[in-house]
Amino acid sequence: MVPPRASGGDKRRMILDAAVVAFARRGFHACRVSDIADEANVAYGLVYHYFRSKDEILDTLFLDRWNVLLAFIAQTAAERTPPRDKLHAIAAAIIDFYRYDPALMKVIIVEVMRSANTFGLRHTDKIAEAYVLIGEIVASGQATGSFKREVSPRFAALAFYGAIEQVLTGWIFGMLPEGDEEFDRAKSAIVETICGGLDDMSYRAASVRSV
Template sequence: MSRTRTPPHAARNAEGNEPEKRRAILHAAVRVFAEKGYHGCRIADVARAANVAYGLVYHYFRNKEELLESVFAEQWAILVNAIRAIDEGPGSAADKIAAIFGFVFDVYKAAPAAVRVLILEVTRTPQGLRAGSTRETFDLAVNLVADVVRQGQRADEFRTDLDPVIAATGLLGALELAVSGMVVGVVPAGDEDAIDRAKRDIVELVCGGLRRR
């Protein structure tokens, strides 16, 4: 009895759909986490939002915690790639710091749900930054920003009495709190002008502290 073989192109299509389905689940998770909160949603909610079978979520993620970590890792990876591109591009160190802040504020304009999850859920789930890919990506982000600070110090643009890693964590901390303020409604962010105003103020504040006196 002959065996029915899957055509090679069909196998390739099936394999090619897997990353797309995984991305769809991750993007659905962002929406559901932003709407209901991590602790208030179920895997079934994510599956429904992604329009996939309930069991398919477990095919890619062991549990809800791993799904959240994957969301964190993906969002941090996007930030790291942006920081790396800015770091490798032209401009002064202050220009690069402003561009990093500008990128995050622009993401908030375009995808506030993703920023809301990254900011709010990481504070409610601190183990997400303690180990695994999210922690590694966070470390990389700090080191890349520290490298920008060192560039400014070498160019006599920034103060040389500051530890670059401490300065980098302070910059990212200021960025996180500024965006957190917008997420929870403390910082006005009702339209693009308000968001741009917040960006200008925070960039001036942090760069003012770095500049040589």
């Protein structure tokens, strides 16, 4: 799998790591290939020895990480735990991805997930896979009766993922305080909002009674 010479894969890895830093700092468009090469301490041309284009670097960054995430979601979905726990595990995984490599997650969210006309469309199907898996979790929750049937699994999946992405975006752009405590609180808050809802049931019951 790994080429015999360490330096070969080594430099490739260095370029990839440098690209994360460079893309995260200035954004994909504003970042020049020479920025990546400089950051990696490598000659300009070497970037094109390992990658066909600047785009391919971003694609690689995204796909490597996204496939790991998809595998995790699929595995989680297959387990025999309550659907609410599954959603919590998925929210936790995504948030921890950000916690342990914020620059890479920033690049993936900002430059791929959220950048429609350029890269998003190239990976629409890959992204949709995640929605489908999450939707299946919701559907099976409805089938066993732990989730109600008012909301279609598809919408629920979008709402769930959308909430997570919005919170990540808040961290990425410094609109929300970061920290281990905030990360863990966010996991619970998202799941509590989507699963538990905002409505206070006792209040609701009271007002229904009073009618």
